[in-house]
Amino acid sequence: MTAGNNGADTPENDDPFGYLYRSEGGQGGAPGSAGDGAATRQPGVPRTSYNQVRAVGQRQYGQQSQQVTYGQQNAHYAAPETLPGGDRTRPTPTAGHGGAPEPRRRNGLLIGAVAVVAVVCIGIGVAMLTNGNDNKDTSAGKPGPTAGDSVAPSGQPPAKPKPGQLPKQDAGSLRLDGGATTAKDIEGSHSASGSYVAGFNQVGAKVQWTVDAPQAGDYRLYVRYGIPGEDANATLAVNGKPNNQPLGLKNFIHSPKGDWKKGWQTTWAPVTLNQGTNTIEISCGQGNQCNANLDQVWLQRGGAKQ
Secondary structure: OEEEEEEOOOHHHHOOOOHOOOOOOOOOOOOOOOHHHOOOOOOOOOOOOOOOOOOEEEEOOOOOOOOOOOOOOOOOOHHHHHHHOOOOHOOOOOOOOOOOOOOHHHHHHHHHHHHHHHHHHHHHHHHHHHHHHHHHHHHHHOOOOHHHHHHOOOOOOOOOOOOOOOOOOOHHHEEEEEEOOOEEOOOOOOOOOOOOOEEOOOOOEEEEEEEEEEEEEEEEEEEEOOOOOOOOEEEEEEOEEEEOOOEEOOOOOOOOOOOOOOOOEEEEEEEEEOEEEEEEEEEEEOOOOOOOOOOOEEEEEOEEEE
């Protein structure tokens, strides 16, 4: 008898899986016999399967069956927190998973960083403005030459004029000898620093100007000076040779006597210069009346006839 023909009396009772039916106590035998382990099959009655349907949760694997009821705690189960040190075994929730929300934390850190950068930038800007103001105040508050100060070192070469211009020099920047010095207590000086040559009213006092002439010839030497309303004069020498006439420092404007502030005026004298470097010296010699202050000197082309 084959799996497809197990002795069924009718085709509908023929079971192709008949080999699965076994007796729980037998070791095999002819189908339908006692050795087959099945009761004598009655025609029209379905055979009983070896594998019976069991309730959900009931299992048996060669051991005592165990009934599992869902929704109820197993008697043999113990929660981790009930064990010694159970609470410490719980994993610490990470940011974004039960802890502080990760996006909020990142936004807070970003805002804090931006605030720090803004404060630093503001501090740098304030420091730069403060330093700029300090530099301006320092430069503006620098004092100029005072009485007795030398405006330029003795013998310093004069500043060269621009092309086409004749030289002009502040008297206080010339070489000073014989007690001549600089001062600035009398207002009205035209020099850049407001200083002038004082102490000229003593024999031996002198100023010396080293000047470059663009060409040889006759020039006029102009001198701006101040007197206290009284005439004065001085000795003039060019390249070591004294002029025939002294340099007149007269009171041409008739300023009040004793008023130094109103006594500023200008005079001139003819000089003959060589092309190139020349030395012009104004001094207080014997027989001169030198009670005057010297402010500026400059040259102009032309001689005595102009």
